[in-house]
Amino acid sequence: MRLRAAVASIILGLITMVIGEFLGISKxxxxxxxxxxxxxxxxxxxxxxxxxxxxxxxxxxxxKRREKFRxxxxxxxxxxxxxxxxxxxxxxxxxxxxxxxGKYGTFRKRSYTDRDDAYVYVEGPFCPxxxxxxxxxxxPKWFVFDExxxxxxxCDRNYPRSTTHYLDEDSVVxxxxxxxxxxxxxxxxxxx
Numbered sequence: 001m002r003l004r005a006a007v008a009s010i011i012l013g014l015i016t017m018v019i020g021e022f023l024g025i026s027k028x029x030x031x032x033x034x035x036x037x038x039x040x041x042x043x044x045x046x047x048x049x050x051x052x053x054x055x056x057x058x059x060x061x062x063x064k065r066r067e068k069f070r071x072x073x074x075x076x077x078x079x080x081x082x083x084x085x086x087x088x089x090x091x092x093x094x095x096x097x098x099x100x101x102g103k104y105g106t107f108r109k110r111s112y113t114d115r116d117d118a119y120v121y122v123e124g125p126f127c128p129x130x131x132x133x134x135x136x137x138x139x140p141k142w143f144v145f146d147e148x149x150x151x152x153x154x155c156d157r158n159y160p161r162s163t164t165h166y167l168d169e170d171s172v173v174x175x176x177x178x179x180x181x182x183x184x185x186x187x188x189x190x191x192x
Contacts, residue, residue: 018047069138083121085109089181093173097159098134098150100124100173104181120178122170125159127152134159 021043084105093100101123125134134150139158141147148161165172 014046014050017043018050021047081119081121082107084119088118089184091177091180091184093177093180094128095173095176096125096162096165096169097128098125099128099131100170100177101126102173102177102181104178104185120174120181122174122177124170124173125150127155127157127159129157130155136161 084103085107086109087103087105089104091102091104093102103121103123104118105121106118126132127134130152132152132154134152137149137151138146139149139151148166150159150161151157152159162169
């Protein structure tokens with residue numbers, strides 16, 4: 001811990017010295033008075049090193065930000081369920097400010113066993129205004145802040161993504177659609 005404090009005090013002293021050199025008041029403020037640091041070449045080397053560190057920090061920040069932006073806007077590759085062959089129910093739901101479509105059914109066209117599990121297949125999100133598929137993008141919100149949003153490529157409207165269910169919206173929609181479809185099927189069986 002003492003080593004960190006010593007290194008921090010030396011760095012702060014050097015920064016104070018550099019500021020004094022730039023402002024032209026280094027003769028009045030001289031935090032480190034040793035013969036080595038009074039040399040012009042040593043001070044010029046230290047100033048050059050500090051400026052190089054600052055430039056390196058700024059450039060690495062912008063490079064990381066650009067890589068993050070590219071990564072967030074790249075198309076996602078994932079394995080999803082295939083569309084059911086035997087559709088038992090279809091429907092739409094509006095969730096997170098956009099429209100989602102779903103199908104409830106089984107993978108096979110004919111059931112060879114009594115136990116052929118039905119599942120929900122979710123498509124979306126779609127634009128609520130023109131029913132087109134939305135793109136996932138990072139859009140500027142304020143001066144320096146970004147916001148994750150769905151963007152309609154046709155009407156150019158932005159729909160902000162959920163902050164609590166980010167990248168998990170389709171599973172939330174899948175759960176709600178499954179409840180809706182099971183209610184529809186149970187009411188259909190009850191009325192027969």
